[in-house]
Amino acid sequence: RKEVEQDPGPFNVPEGATVAFNCTYSNSASQSFFWYRQDCRKEPKLLMSVYSSGNEDGRFTAQLNRASQYISLLIRDSKLSDSATYLCVVPNSGYALNFGKGTSLLVTP
Amino acid sequence: DARVTQTPRDKVTEMGQEVTMRCQPILGHNTVFWYRQTMMQGLELLAYFRNRAPLDDSGMPKDRFSAEMPDATLATLKIQPSEPRDSAVYFCASGLATTSGSTGELFFGEGSRLTVL
Numbered sequence: 001r002k003e004v005e006q007d008p009g010p011f012n013v014p015e016g017a018t019v020a021f022n023c024t025y026s027n028s029a030s031q032s033f034f035w036y037r038q039d040c041r042k043e044p045k046l047l048m049s050v051y052s053s054g055n056e057d058g059r060f061t062a063q064l065n066r067a068s069q070y071i072s073l074l075i076r077d078s079k080l081s082d083s084a085t086y087l088c089v090v091p092n093s094g095y096a097l098n099f100g101k102g103t104s105l106l107v108t109p
Numbered sequence: 110d111a112r113v114t115q116t117p118r119d120k121v122t123e124m125g126q127e128v129t130m131r132c133q134p135i136l137g138h139n140t141v142f143w144y145r146q147t148m149m150q151g152l153e154l155l156a157y158f159r160n161r162a163p164l165d166d167s168g169m170p171k172d173r174f175s176a177e178m179p180d181a182t183l184a185t186l187k188i189q190p191s192e193p194r195d196s197a198v199y200f201c202a203s204g205l206a207t208t209s210g211s212t213g214e215l216f217f218g219e220g221s222r223l224t225v226l
Binding site for chain 2 (some may be wrong): 014031034043044046049087091095096097099100
């Protein structure tokens with residue numbers, strides 16, 4: 001298994017839809033996880049951290065499943081401005097952060 | 110507004126030439142990362158530093174790439190000689206390691222887009 005794997009998409013959804021992305025990771029010792037967002041031709045920016053108990057920030061919910069080694073991101077009530085690539089991030093054994101290749105989301109009117 | 114600064118923003122060069130990319134991390138951050146992004150491979154970790162000491166550069170082709178941090182305000186990534194397959198966007202990112210040693214949020218620069226002809 002690759003260190004971090006994501007479905008590349010693209011996910012095309014209408015405004016207002018709910019969409020979910022999953023990400024699997026191989027390092028079972030990883031403790032902290034993140035979702036980053038990257039707009040076209042821009043740098044990645046932190047969207048949210050992923051805690052063991054799960055966390056919610058407005059329309060965004062992140063969940064962690066340690067047993068199955070995957071994390072998820074749920075976006076409710078999608079907006080046009082949510083169109084971007086979403087990167088799953090997992091630390092390796094040396095505390096460097098490994099990025100998935102990203103899942104592309106396009107929200108259409 | 111503190112941010113990571115990278116230069117150059119765009120670089121077009123010919124195969125065989127030396128390329129140097131520079132990064133000024135956010136003041137007070139103790140970790141610096143170099144990533145390379147291509148459509149095929151996504152974001153690949155090339156090297157990273159903690160408190161200016163290189164911790165891991167296993168992602169770099171050692172024969173042509175080198176990364177250094179001559180001081181806390183400057184990180185450099187050098188390619189010599191450059192090859193067409195090095196064409197990519199190179200990102201520098203900085204962060205503040207937690208007391209447990211784990212890496213917190215990374216702040217990225219805008220990237221250096223390199224094209225090697």
